[in-house]
Amino acid sequence: MSPLPLRVRIHMLLRSFAVQGSWNYETLIGAGFAFAVLPGLRHLYGAKGRDLDRAVARHAELFNSHPYFSSVAVGAVSRLEADGTEPEVVQRFKTAMRGSLGSMGDRLFWTTWRPMSVILGLVLVMAGAAWWVAIGAFLLVYNSLHLAVRVAGLKIGVESGLDVGRLLREAPLQRIIDRGSRAACFLIGLAVVMVAAPSMVDPVAGFVSVAAIALGFFLGLRTRKVMIAILVGVTTLALAFGFIGHGA
Amino acid sequence: MLLDPTAWLLLILLGGLVAVDGTSVGQFMISRPFVAAALAGWAVGDPIHGMVIGLVLEAFHLTVLPVGAARYPEGGPAAVAGGAIYAVSDLAASTLLVTVLLVLLLEWVGGETIRLMRQGNIGLVAEERPGWKTAAALERRHLTAIGLDFARGMLLVIAGILLLWAGHRFVLPRWGMGEDVPQVVLTALVAGLLASSVRLVGLRGWFAAAGAICGVGLLLFSI
Secondary structure, three states, rough: OOOOOOOOOOOOOHHHHHOOOEEEEEEHHHHHHHHHHHHHHHHOOOOOHHHHHHHHHHOOOOOOOOOOOOOHHHHHHHHHHHHOOOOOHHHHHHHHHHHHHHHHHHHHHHHHHHHHHHHHHHHHHHOOOOOOOOOOOOHHHHHHHHHHHHHHHHHHHHHHHHHHHHHHEEEEEHHHHHHHHHHHHHHHHHHHHHHHHHHOHHHHHHHHHHHHHHHHHHHHHHHHHHHHHHHHHHHHHHHHHHHHHOOO | OOOOOHHHHHHHHHHHHHHHHOOOOOOOOOOOOOHHHHHHHHHOOOHHHHHHHHHHHHHOOOOOOOOOOOOOOOHHHHHHHHHHHHHHHHHHOHHHEEEEEEHHHHHHHHHHHHHHHHHHHHHHHHHOEEEEEOHHHHHHHHHHHHHHHHHHHHHHHHHHHHHHHHHHHHHHHOOOOHHHHHHHHHHHHHHHHHHHHHHOOOOOOOHHHHHHHHHHHHHHHOO
Protein backbone atom coordinates (compact mmCIF):
# COMPACT_ATOMS: atom_id res chain seq x y z
CA MET A 1 0.00 0.00 0.00
CA SER A 2 1.49 3.33 -1.08
CA PRO A 3 1.81 5.99 1.64
CA LEU A 4 0.77 8.62 -0.95
CA PRO A 5 -2.62 8.70 -2.73
CA LEU A 6 -2.78 8.22 -6.50
CA ARG A 7 -3.75 11.88 -7.07
CA VAL A 8 -0.58 13.06 -5.31
CA ARG A 9 1.61 10.62 -7.24
CA ILE A 10 0.11 11.76 -10.55
CA HIS A 11 0.84 15.40 -9.64
CA MET A 12 4.43 14.51 -8.74
CA LEU A 13 4.83 12.60 -12.02
CA LEU A 14 3.51 15.53 -14.08
CA ARG A 15 5.73 18.01 -12.23
CA SER A 16 8.77 15.77 -12.73
CA PHE A 17 8.53 16.63 -16.46
CA ALA A 18 9.53 20.19 -15.48
CA VAL A 19 12.31 19.18 -13.08
CA GLN A 20 14.92 21.05 -15.15
CA GLY A 21 12.79 24.20 -15.52
CA SER A 22 15.04 26.39 -13.36
CA TRP A 23 18.39 24.69 -14.11
CA ASN A 24 21.22 26.86 -12.71
CA TYR A 25 24.94 26.63 -12.02
CA GLU A 26 24.61 26.64 -8.22
CA THR A 27 21.88 24.21 -7.19
CA LEU A 28 21.55 22.56 -10.66
CA ILE A 29 18.04 21.02 -10.59
CA GLY A 30 17.58 21.50 -6.84
CA ALA A 31 14.66 23.93 -7.13
CA GLY A 32 13.09 21.74 -9.82
CA PHE A 33 13.36 18.74 -7.54
CA ALA A 34 11.57 20.63 -4.73
CA PHE A 35 8.92 21.73 -7.29
CA ALA A 36 8.34 18.09 -8.30
CA VAL A 37 8.20 16.68 -4.77
CA LEU A 38 5.95 19.51 -3.51
CA PRO A 39 2.57 17.70 -3.95
CA GLY A 40 3.91 14.94 -1.68
CA LEU A 41 5.16 17.47 0.87
CA ARG A 42 1.81 19.31 0.82
CA HIS A 43 0.03 16.00 1.46
CA LEU A 44 2.29 15.28 4.43
CA TYR A 45 2.77 18.75 5.97
CA GLY A 46 -0.42 20.54 4.93
CA ALA A 47 -1.11 23.09 2.20
CA LYS A 48 0.68 25.91 4.07
CA GLY A 49 2.80 26.45 7.13
CA ARG A 50 6.28 26.54 8.57
CA ASP A 51 6.85 22.77 8.41
CA LEU A 52 6.04 22.73 4.70
CA ASP A 53 8.33 25.70 4.00
CA ARG A 54 11.17 24.08 5.96
CA ALA A 55 10.77 20.87 3.94
CA VAL A 56 10.73 22.87 0.67
CA ALA A 57 13.93 24.72 1.66
CA ARG A 58 15.65 21.39 2.46
CA HIS A 59 14.79 19.95 -0.95
CA ALA A 60 15.63 23.07 -2.94
CA GLU A 61 19.32 22.54 -2.14
CA LEU A 62 21.86 21.23 -4.69
CA PHE A 63 20.64 18.19 -6.60
CA ASN A 64 21.32 16.66 -9.98
CA SER A 65 20.13 13.66 -11.91
CA HIS A 66 19.27 12.64 -15.43
CA PRO A 67 15.87 14.31 -15.98
CA TYR A 68 14.03 11.08 -16.79
CA PHE A 69 15.46 9.23 -13.77
CA SER A 70 14.69 12.13 -11.43
CA SER A 71 11.24 10.60 -10.89
CA VAL A 72 12.97 7.73 -9.05
CA ALA A 73 14.46 10.21 -6.58
CA VAL A 74 11.19 12.17 -6.34
CA GLY A 75 9.31 8.96 -5.48
CA ALA A 76 11.90 7.65 -3.03
CA VAL A 77 12.30 10.98 -1.19
CA SER A 78 8.55 11.46 -0.85
CA ARG A 79 8.38 7.92 0.59
CA LEU A 80 11.14 8.74 3.09
CA GLU A 81 9.33 11.93 4.09
CA ALA A 82 6.12 9.94 4.52
CA ASP A 83 7.97 7.42 6.72
CA GLY A 84 9.24 10.27 8.94
CA THR A 85 12.91 9.59 8.11
CA GLU A 86 15.42 12.04 9.64
CA PRO A 87 16.23 14.97 7.30
CA GLU A 88 19.98 14.20 7.52
CA VAL A 89 19.35 10.65 6.29
CA VAL A 90 17.18 11.94 3.42
CA GLN A 91 19.94 14.40 2.49
CA ARG A 92 22.61 11.67 2.49
CA PHE A 93 20.32 9.45 0.41
CA LYS A 94 19.85 12.22 -2.17
CA THR A 95 23.60 12.79 -2.34
CA ALA A 96 24.20 9.06 -2.86
CA MET A 97 21.57 8.84 -5.62
CA ARG A 98 22.80 11.86 -7.58
CA GLY A 99 25.73 10.33 -9.43
CA SER A 100 24.17 6.98 -10.27
CA LEU A 101 20.87 8.42 -11.55
CA GLY A 102 22.85 10.79 -13.75
CA SER A 103 25.21 8.26 -15.27
CA MET A 104 22.50 5.64 -15.77
CA GLY A 105 20.35 8.10 -17.71
CA ASP A 106 23.25 9.44 -19.76
CA ARG A 107 24.29 5.93 -20.84
CA LEU A 108 20.80 4.66 -21.48
CA PHE A 109 19.29 7.71 -23.18
CA TRP A 110 21.89 10.19 -24.42
CA THR A 111 24.40 7.68 -25.81
CA THR A 112 22.15 4.78 -26.79
CA TRP A 113 18.41 5.19 -27.06
CA ARG A 114 18.35 8.69 -28.51
CA PRO A 115 20.90 8.09 -31.32
CA MET A 116 19.17 4.83 -32.16
CA SER A 117 15.72 6.44 -32.35
CA VAL A 118 17.00 9.46 -34.30
CA ILE A 119 18.78 7.30 -36.87
CA LEU A 120 15.69 5.13 -37.21
CA GLY A 121 13.79 8.30 -38.12
CA LEU A 122 16.50 9.35 -40.60
CA VAL A 123 16.57 5.90 -42.23
CA LEU A 124 12.79 6.06 -42.67
CA VAL A 125 13.11 9.48 -44.35
CA MET A 126 15.83 8.21 -46.68
CA ALA A 127 13.79 5.09 -47.45
CA GLY A 128 11.02 7.35 -48.75
CA ALA A 129 8.60 7.36 -45.81
CA ALA A 130 6.34 10.41 -45.44
CA TRP A 131 7.88 13.11 -43.22
CA TRP A 132 5.23 12.70 -40.55
CA VAL A 133 5.68 8.91 -40.51
CA ALA A 134 9.43 9.31 -39.86
CA ILE A 135 8.87 11.90 -37.13
CA GLY A 136 6.01 9.89 -35.63
CA ALA A 137 8.09 6.70 -35.55
CA PHE A 138 11.02 8.52 -33.94
CA LEU A 139 8.87 10.18 -31.26
CA LEU A 140 6.95 6.98 -30.57
CA VAL A 141 10.02 4.75 -30.21
CA TYR A 142 11.99 7.30 -28.19
CA ASN A 143 9.20 8.31 -25.85
CA SER A 144 7.98 4.77 -25.20
CA LEU A 145 11.12 4.12 -23.13
CA HIS A 146 11.28 7.70 -21.85
CA LEU A 147 7.74 7.60 -20.43
CA ALA A 148 8.16 4.03 -19.15
CA VAL A 149 11.22 5.11 -17.15
CA ARG A 150 9.46 8.17 -15.73
CA VAL A 151 6.34 6.25 -14.69
CA ALA A 152 8.10 3.10 -13.43
CA GLY A 153 10.78 5.23 -11.74
CA LEU A 154 8.26 7.10 -9.60
CA LYS A 155 6.43 3.87 -8.75
CA ILE A 156 9.63 2.07 -7.74
CA GLY A 157 10.79 5.09 -5.74
CA VAL A 158 7.54 5.47 -3.80
CA GLU A 159 7.25 1.75 -3.13
CA SER A 160 10.84 1.04 -2.09
CA GLY A 161 12.23 4.21 -0.47
CA LEU A 162 15.78 3.58 0.74
CA ASP A 163 15.81 0.20 -1.03
CA VAL A 164 15.56 1.81 -4.46
CA GLY A 165 19.29 1.38 -5.16
CA ARG A 166 19.04 -2.40 -5.03
CA LEU A 167 16.02 -2.43 -7.36
CA LEU A 168 17.80 -0.20 -9.86
CA ARG A 169 20.82 -2.51 -9.86
CA GLU A 170 18.50 -5.42 -10.70
CA ALA A 171 16.76 -3.54 -13.54
CA PRO A 172 17.76 -4.80 -17.02
CA LEU A 173 19.29 -1.46 -18.03
CA GLN A 174 22.58 -2.90 -19.28
CA ARG A 175 20.70 -5.35 -21.51
CA ILE A 176 18.70 -2.48 -23.04
CA ILE A 177 21.91 -0.46 -23.52
CA ASP A 178 23.68 -3.38 -25.24
CA ARG A 179 20.80 -4.19 -27.56
CA GLY A 180 20.04 -0.55 -28.24
CA SER A 181 23.63 0.26 -29.18
CA ARG A 182 23.83 -2.77 -31.51
CA ALA A 183 20.62 -1.68 -33.20
CA ALA A 184 21.98 1.88 -33.43
CA CYS A 185 25.21 0.67 -35.06
CA PHE A 186 23.24 -1.43 -37.56
CA LEU A 187 21.03 1.56 -38.44
CA ILE A 188 24.05 3.86 -38.75
CA GLY A 189 25.62 1.46 -41.28
CA LEU A 190 22.36 1.39 -43.22
CA ALA A 191 21.97 5.20 -43.08
CA VAL A 192 25.55 5.86 -44.23
CA VAL A 193 25.04 3.67 -47.33
CA MET A 194 21.69 5.31 -48.12
CA VAL A 195 23.19 8.82 -47.87
CA ALA A 196 26.37 8.08 -49.81
CA ALA A 197 24.94 5.78 -52.52
CA PRO A 198 23.70 8.54 -54.90
CA SER A 199 27.19 10.07 -55.00
CA MET A 200 28.76 6.78 -56.16
CA VAL A 201 27.69 7.34 -59.77
CA ASP A 202 30.42 10.00 -60.04
CA PRO A 203 34.00 8.80 -59.21
CA VAL A 204 35.08 12.11 -57.61
CA ALA A 205 31.91 12.50 -55.54
CA GLY A 206 32.11 8.83 -54.54
CA PHE A 207 35.71 9.20 -53.42
CA VAL A 208 34.88 12.32 -51.38
CA SER A 209 32.01 10.51 -49.66
CA VAL A 210 34.13 7.44 -48.84
CA ALA A 211 36.90 9.70 -47.47
CA ALA A 212 34.37 11.57 -45.32
CA ILE A 213 32.94 8.30 -43.98
CA ALA A 214 36.45 7.07 -43.09
CA LEU A 215 37.22 10.41 -41.45
CA GLY A 216 34.01 10.32 -39.44
CA PHE A 217 34.53 6.74 -38.36
CA PHE A 218 38.07 7.42 -37.10
CA LEU A 219 37.57 10.90 -35.62
CA GLY A 220 34.37 9.99 -33.75
CA LEU A 221 33.08 12.85 -31.60
CA ARG A 222 35.72 15.27 -32.98
CA THR A 223 34.24 14.98 -36.50
CA ARG A 224 31.72 17.78 -35.98
CA LYS A 225 34.41 20.47 -35.62
CA VAL A 226 36.29 19.24 -38.71
CA MET A 227 33.09 19.17 -40.78
CA ILE A 228 32.14 22.70 -39.68
CA ALA A 229 35.64 23.86 -40.70
CA ILE A 230 35.14 22.25 -44.14
CA LEU A 231 31.76 23.99 -44.47
CA VAL A 232 33.30 27.36 -43.59
CA GLY A 233 36.20 26.73 -46.00
CA VAL A 234 33.93 25.85 -48.95
CA THR A 235 31.69 28.87 -48.33
CA THR A 236 34.67 31.21 -48.08
CA LEU A 237 36.11 29.85 -51.33
CA ALA A 238 32.76 30.17 -53.09
CA LEU A 239 32.43 33.78 -51.95
CA ALA A 240 36.00 34.52 -53.03
CA PHE A 241 35.30 33.03 -56.49
CA GLY A 242 32.09 35.03 -56.58
CA PHE A 243 33.85 38.30 -55.81
CA ILE A 244 36.57 37.57 -58.40
CA GLY A 245 33.88 36.71 -60.93
CA HIS A 246 31.94 39.89 -60.17
CA GLY A 247 35.11 41.94 -60.39
CA ALA A 248 36.19 40.47 -63.73
CA MET B 1 6.88 39.89 -47.66
CA LEU B 2 9.25 37.37 -46.04
CA LEU B 3 6.55 35.24 -44.36
CA ASP B 4 2.82 35.74 -43.79
CA PRO B 5 1.62 36.68 -40.28
CA THR B 6 0.14 33.23 -39.57
CA ALA B 7 3.44 31.54 -40.43
CA TRP B 8 5.32 34.03 -38.23
CA LEU B 9 2.97 33.30 -35.33
CA LEU B 10 3.26 29.52 -35.75
CA LEU B 11 7.06 29.67 -36.03
CA ILE B 12 7.48 31.92 -32.99
CA LEU B 13 5.29 29.65 -30.87
CA LEU B 14 7.13 26.60 -32.19
CA GLY B 15 10.41 28.30 -31.25
CA GLY B 16 9.24 28.74 -27.65
CA LEU B 17 7.99 25.17 -27.54
CA VAL B 18 11.21 23.57 -28.82
CA ALA B 19 13.30 25.80 -26.53
CA VAL B 20 11.55 24.51 -23.40
CA ASP B 21 11.48 20.96 -24.78
CA GLY B 22 15.27 21.11 -25.06
CA THR B 23 15.83 21.26 -21.31
CA SER B 24 13.12 22.85 -19.18
CA VAL B 25 9.98 20.80 -19.78
CA GLY B 26 9.46 17.28 -21.03
CA GLN B 27 12.39 16.60 -23.33
CA PHE B 28 10.07 14.70 -25.65
CA MET B 29 12.58 15.49 -28.42
CA ILE B 30 10.40 17.69 -30.62
CA SER B 31 13.45 19.96 -30.30
CA ARG B 32 15.60 17.56 -32.36
CA PRO B 33 16.66 19.42 -35.52
CA PHE B 34 14.96 17.07 -38.00
CA VAL B 35 11.66 17.27 -36.10
CA ALA B 36 11.79 21.03 -35.46
CA ALA B 37 12.87 21.86 -39.03
CA ALA B 38 10.17 19.66 -40.61
CA LEU B 39 7.49 21.25 -38.39
CA ALA B 40 8.80 24.70 -39.35
CA GLY B 41 8.66 23.69 -43.02
CA TRP B 42 5.09 22.54 -42.48
CA ALA B 43 4.24 25.92 -40.92
CA VAL B 44 5.34 27.68 -44.12
CA GLY B 45 3.78 25.06 -46.43
CA ASP B 46 6.71 22.79 -47.33
CA PRO B 47 7.50 20.14 -44.69
CA ILE B 48 9.54 18.03 -47.14
CA HIS B 49 12.23 20.69 -47.61
CA GLY B 50 12.08 21.52 -43.93
CA MET B 51 12.90 17.86 -43.39
CA VAL B 52 15.77 18.01 -45.94
CA ILE B 53 17.65 20.69 -44.01
CA GLY B 54 16.59 19.02 -40.76
CA LEU B 55 18.35 15.85 -41.87
CA VAL B 56 21.64 17.69 -42.48
CA LEU B 57 21.35 19.58 -39.18
CA GLU B 58 20.53 16.37 -37.35
CA ALA B 59 23.74 14.79 -38.65
CA PHE B 60 25.66 17.73 -37.14
CA HIS B 61 23.73 17.42 -33.88
CA LEU B 62 23.93 13.66 -33.34
CA THR B 63 27.12 13.73 -31.30
CA VAL B 64 26.16 16.73 -29.14
CA LEU B 65 25.64 15.51 -25.58
CA PRO B 66 23.69 17.72 -23.14
CA VAL B 67 25.41 16.22 -20.11
CA GLY B 68 25.37 18.09 -16.77
CA ALA B 69 26.76 21.62 -16.96
CA ALA B 70 28.39 21.10 -20.38
CA ARG B 71 28.12 23.98 -22.86
CA TYR B 72 26.54 22.79 -26.08
CA PRO B 73 24.92 24.29 -29.18
CA GLU B 74 21.13 24.47 -29.05
CA GLY B 75 19.47 22.74 -31.99
CA GLY B 76 15.74 23.47 -31.64
CA PRO B 77 15.03 27.19 -32.26
CA ALA B 78 17.84 27.42 -34.82
CA ALA B 79 16.36 24.47 -36.73
CA VAL B 80 12.92 26.16 -36.71
CA ALA B 81 14.42 29.27 -38.33
CA GLY B 82 16.51 27.19 -40.75
CA GLY B 83 13.64 24.87 -41.73
CA ALA B 84 11.30 27.78 -42.42
CA ILE B 85 13.74 29.90 -44.42
CA TYR B 86 15.12 27.01 -46.48
CA ALA B 87 11.58 25.79 -47.27
CA VAL B 88 10.65 29.17 -48.78
CA SER B 89 13.96 29.56 -50.67
CA ASP B 90 15.03 28.45 -54.18
CA LEU B 91 16.02 25.01 -52.72
CA ALA B 92 19.43 25.00 -54.46
CA ALA B 93 22.36 23.05 -52.96
CA SER B 94 24.31 26.29 -52.37
CA THR B 95 21.31 27.72 -50.50
CA LEU B 96 21.19 24.60 -48.35
CA LEU B 97 24.90 24.81 -47.57
CA VAL B 98 24.78 28.50 -46.65
CA THR B 99 21.64 27.99 -44.56
CA VAL B 100 23.22 25.08 -42.68
CA LEU B 101 26.30 27.17 -41.91
CA LEU B 102 24.20 30.08 -40.61
CA VAL B 103 22.01 27.72 -38.57
CA LEU B 104 25.15 26.26 -36.95
CA LEU B 105 26.08 29.83 -35.97
CA LEU B 106 22.58 30.30 -34.56
CA GLU B 107 22.92 27.04 -32.61
CA TRP B 108 26.05 28.44 -30.98
CA VAL B 109 24.23 31.69 -30.13
CA GLY B 110 21.37 29.62 -28.69
CA GLY B 111 23.85 27.69 -26.53
CA GLU B 112 25.27 30.96 -25.21
CA THR B 113 21.80 32.23 -24.32
CA ILE B 114 21.21 28.99 -22.39
CA ARG B 115 24.40 29.66 -20.43
CA LEU B 116 23.24 33.20 -19.63
CA MET B 117 19.79 31.99 -18.66
CA ARG B 118 21.25 29.40 -16.30
CA GLN B 119 23.40 32.11 -14.75
CA GLY B 120 20.28 34.26 -14.37
CA ASN B 121 18.37 31.38 -12.78
CA ILE B 122 20.82 31.51 -9.86
CA GLY B 123 19.30 34.85 -8.87
CA LEU B 124 15.83 33.45 -9.34
CA VAL B 125 15.97 30.19 -7.38
CA ALA B 126 19.39 29.62 -5.84
CA GLU B 127 20.51 32.79 -4.06
CA GLU B 128 20.29 32.69 -0.29
CA ARG B 129 17.71 35.31 0.61
CA PRO B 130 15.84 34.97 3.90
CA GLY B 131 12.31 33.73 3.58
CA TRP B 132 11.99 33.15 -0.15
CA LYS B 133 12.10 29.34 -0.08
CA THR B 134 8.42 28.97 0.70
CA ALA B 135 6.28 26.59 -1.32
CA ALA B 136 4.40 29.38 -3.12
CA ALA B 137 7.55 31.41 -3.90
CA LEU B 138 9.38 28.34 -5.19
CA GLU B 139 6.52 27.47 -7.54
CA ARG B 140 6.29 31.05 -8.79
CA ARG B 141 10.03 31.38 -9.42
CA HIS B 142 10.35 27.95 -11.04
CA LEU B 143 7.48 28.68 -13.44
CA THR B 144 8.96 32.12 -14.15
CA ALA B 145 12.21 30.45 -15.21
CA ILE B 146 10.28 28.19 -17.62
CA GLY B 147 8.42 31.23 -19.00
CA LEU B 148 11.72 33.04 -19.59
CA ASP B 149 13.06 30.00 -21.44
CA PHE B 150 9.95 29.99 -23.66
CA ALA B 151 10.41 33.71 -24.40
CA ARG B 152 14.11 33.09 -25.15
CA GLY B 153 13.13 30.48 -27.76
CA MET B 154 10.62 32.83 -29.40
CA LEU B 155 13.19 35.64 -29.62
CA LEU B 156 15.81 33.28 -31.04
CA VAL B 157 13.45 32.25 -33.85
CA ILE B 158 12.65 35.87 -34.73
CA ALA B 159 16.35 36.81 -34.72
CA GLY B 160 17.23 33.61 -36.59
CA ILE B 161 14.72 34.14 -39.40
CA LEU B 162 15.90 37.71 -39.90
CA LEU B 163 19.57 36.66 -39.84
CA LEU B 164 19.01 33.86 -42.35
CA TRP B 165 16.98 36.11 -44.62
CA ALA B 166 19.73 38.75 -44.54
CA GLY B 167 22.42 36.08 -44.96
CA HIS B 168 20.69 34.70 -48.06
CA ARG B 169 20.41 38.16 -49.57
CA PHE B 170 24.09 38.92 -48.95
CA VAL B 171 25.80 35.57 -49.62
CA LEU B 172 23.80 33.81 -52.33
CA PRO B 173 24.11 36.49 -55.06
CA ARG B 174 27.91 36.33 -54.56
CA TRP B 175 28.13 32.50 -54.66
CA GLY B 176 30.79 31.62 -57.25
CA MET B 177 31.06 27.83 -57.17
CA GLY B 178 28.03 26.44 -58.99
CA GLU B 179 25.78 23.75 -57.49
CA ASP B 180 27.81 20.54 -57.95
CA VAL B 181 30.43 21.26 -55.28
CA PRO B 182 27.99 22.10 -52.45
CA GLN B 183 25.94 19.01 -53.40
CA VAL B 184 29.01 16.73 -53.13
CA VAL B 185 30.24 18.44 -49.96
CA LEU B 186 26.89 18.20 -48.17
CA THR B 187 26.43 14.52 -49.07
CA ALA B 188 29.94 13.70 -47.88
CA LEU B 189 29.56 15.71 -44.67
CA VAL B 190 26.30 13.99 -43.73
CA ALA B 191 27.74 10.54 -44.47
CA GLY B 192 30.87 11.33 -42.44
CA LEU B 193 28.91 12.74 -39.51
CA LEU B 194 26.61 9.71 -39.44
CA ALA B 195 29.64 7.40 -39.48
CA SER B 196 31.14 9.34 -36.56
CA SER B 197 28.15 8.50 -34.36
CA VAL B 198 29.18 4.80 -34.28
CA ARG B 199 31.76 5.88 -31.68
CA LEU B 200 28.98 7.54 -29.70
CA VAL B 201 27.06 4.30 -29.25
CA GLY B 202 30.02 2.01 -28.58
CA LEU B 203 32.11 1.25 -31.66
CA ARG B 204 30.33 -1.97 -32.58
CA GLY B 205 31.84 -2.08 -36.03
CA TRP B 206 30.44 -5.47 -37.03
CA PHE B 207 26.87 -4.32 -36.52
CA ALA B 208 27.55 -1.15 -38.51
CA ALA B 209 29.11 -3.29 -41.26
CA ALA B 210 26.05 -5.58 -41.26
CA GLY B 211 23.82 -2.51 -41.60
CA ALA B 212 25.94 -1.22 -44.48
CA ILE B 213 25.75 -4.59 -46.27
CA CYS B 214 21.97 -4.61 -45.82
CA GLY B 215 21.88 -1.07 -47.23
CA VAL B 216 23.85 -2.13 -50.31
CA GLY B 217 21.57 -5.15 -50.71
CA LEU B 218 18.46 -2.98 -50.49
CA LEU B 219 19.86 -0.56 -53.08
CA LEU B 220 20.77 -3.38 -55.48
CA PHE B 221 17.33 -4.92 -54.98
CA SER B 222 15.61 -1.61 -55.72
CA ILE B 223 17.52 -1.01 -59.00
